[in-house]
Amino acid sequence: MTTRTVCLALDAQDPLAPLRARFDLPPGVIYLDGNSLGARPKTALARATEVIAREWGEGLIRSWNTAGWFDLPKRLGDRLAPLIGARAGEVVITDSTSLNLFKALAAALEMQADHPGAPRRVIVTERANFPTDIYMAQGLASWLARGYTVRLVDSVEELPGAIDADCAVVMLTHVNYRTGYQHDMAAVGSHVHAQGALMLWDLAHSAGAVPVDLNAADADLAVGCTYKYLNGGPGAPAFIWVPERHQASFHQPLSGWWSHAAPFAMAPAFAPADGIGRALCGTQPVVSLALVECGLEVFEETDMAAIRAKSLALTDLFIDLVEARCGEHPLGLVTPREHERRGSQVSFTHPHGYAVMAALIERGVIGDYREPAIMRFGFTPLYTSFADVWDAVEILRAVLDEQAYDIAASRGAVT
Numbered sequence: 001m002t003t004r005t006v007c008l009a010l011d012a013q014d015p016l017a018p019l020r021a022r023f024d025l026p027p028g029v030i031y032l033d034g035n036s037l038g039a040r041p042k043t044a045l046a047r048a049t050e051v052i053a054r055e056w057g058e059g060l061i062r063s064w065n066t067a068g069w070f071d072l073p074k075r076l077g078d079r080l081a082p083l084i085g086a087r088a089g090e091v092v093i094t095d096s097t098s099l100n101l102f103k104a105l106a107a108a109l110e111m112q113a114d115h116p117g118a119p120r121r122v123i124v125t126e127r128a129n130f131p132t133d134i135y136m137a138q139g140l141a142s143w144l145a146r147g148y149t150v151r152l153v154d155s156v157e158e159l160p161g162a163i164d165a166d167c168a169v170v171m172l173t174h175v176n177y178r179t180g181y182q183h184d185m186a187a188v189g190s191h192v193h194a195q196g197a198l199m200l201w202d203l204a205h206s207a208g209a210v211p212v213d214l215n216a217a218d219a220d221l222a223v224g225c226t227y228k229y230l231n232g233g234p235g236a237p238a239f240i241w242v243p244e245r246h247q248a249s250f251h252q253p254l255s256g257w258w259s260h261a262a263p264f265a266m267a268p269a270f271a272p273a274d275g276i277g278r279a280l281c282g283t284q285p286v287v288s289l290a291l292v293e294c295g296l297e298v299f300e301e302t303d304m305a306a307i308r309a310k311s312l313a314l315t316d317l318f319i320d321l322v323e324a325r326c327g328e329h330p331l332g333l334v335t336p337r338e339h340e341r342r343g344s345q346v347s348f349t350h351p352h353g354y355a356v357m358a359a360l361i362e363r364g365v366i367g368d369y370r371e372p373a374i375m376r377f378g379f380t381p382l383y384t385s386f387a388d389v390w391d392a393v394e395i396l397r398a399v400l401d402e403q404a405y406d407i408a409a410s411r412g413a414v415t
């Protein structure tokens with residue numbers, strides 16, 4: 001039987017345990033929401049001070065060159081690349097995930113415009129996708145008019161049948177934000193290619209959470225967040241990946257001066273940069289962008305195989321303990337038990353999910369809530385311990401046994 005002592009022994013053998021000291025977590029908090037906003041790397045405070053006081057304060061405009069500000073999107077993209085199976089020169093950190101989705105979708109539609117055969121004007125995605133992905137696709141399709149549409153599928157089983165000769169691009173989130181379901185990237189991608197469509201992956205809940213190999217999976221385009229598992233800071237710029245083989249044919253409509261071949265030539269005519277630079281748009285939020293490096297540095301002390309092994313051990317333990325110790329309560333596991341299909345989170349439904357989560361947060365166990373009735377617990381192997389899992393389940397058990405939650409509690413703007 002698992003006990004807290006067993007969990008402490010697992011922590012004592014955990015090769016990733018020392019990395020917890022690289023993060024600043026407040027005392028009395030068990031943080032299970034790194035899937036929404038990663039914890040703060042300790043180095044971020046000194047880095048922010050350096051960027052603000054020295055680079056900005058003393059360097060002033062010179063810092064675009066002397067502090068390397070101008071190259072940051074590419075330099076940090078190269079540092080992120082190994083975590084997602086990308087090569088150097090294929091990733092930039094820039095803009096938001098929503099904006100990068102717009103650029104990637106528009107570029108994919110344009111690549112497909114000269115597709116031999118029937119005009120392909122359908123974007124296929126899942127109704128269960130994160131709403132901004134759907135909204136950005138709908139916005140682009142309706143703005144383009146000319147018959148572009150978004151086709152929503154209701155289940156993974158329906159997906160293959162929805163990818164037909166009209167489909168230009170399939171846009172999927174690799175790990176679902178609500179359920180933690182993980183698509184088989186290579187299998188889905190090869191079906192998409194067999195139908196003549198392009199494959200765009202959203203890695204918001206994958207980058208830094210599960211092993212990803214975009215090039216091995218022969219993916220076409222990808223985007224993702226840096227403020228979730230990559231611990232880049234609130235609202236930190238996102239990333240966009242364009243593989244070498246597509247870069248020459250990648251044309252995105254947000255063609256600002258940073259995507260120009262020679263930005264400081266100040267030419268009135270646009271000419272896209274060679275390579276990944278053409279995925280940029282305009283001036284970046286340098287303070288926020290610089291902090292992304294503090295999150296990425298921590299990953300260089302380990303690798304995704306070690307992170308994945310611990311993530312599965314943590315999520316297995318959480319599922320087992322909740323079922324063993326809270327089994328009489330109406331909790332429903334939404335996340336796949338199968339390892340290959342699971343991301344780095346566990347979601348349970350409860351009829352009073354919002355109120356239970358609010359009570360957990362009150363007691364220092366920070367997860368979050370997603371409609372309908374889903375309590376979401378994210379596990380970040382860099383700073384979550386096995387004892388944290390034990391303690392979180394004991395607090396959940398107490399809240400449920402004591403019915404210590406207020407079902408009439410009012411909700412904040414952000415859940």
Ligand SMILES: *Cc1c(COP(=O)(O)O)cnc(C)c1O
Nearest residue numbers: 096097098130132173177202204
């Ligand atoms: C978190 C998340 C986003 C966030 O997009 P923003 O532009 O940063 O607000 C987008 N897509 C998915 C799948 C996400 O999980």
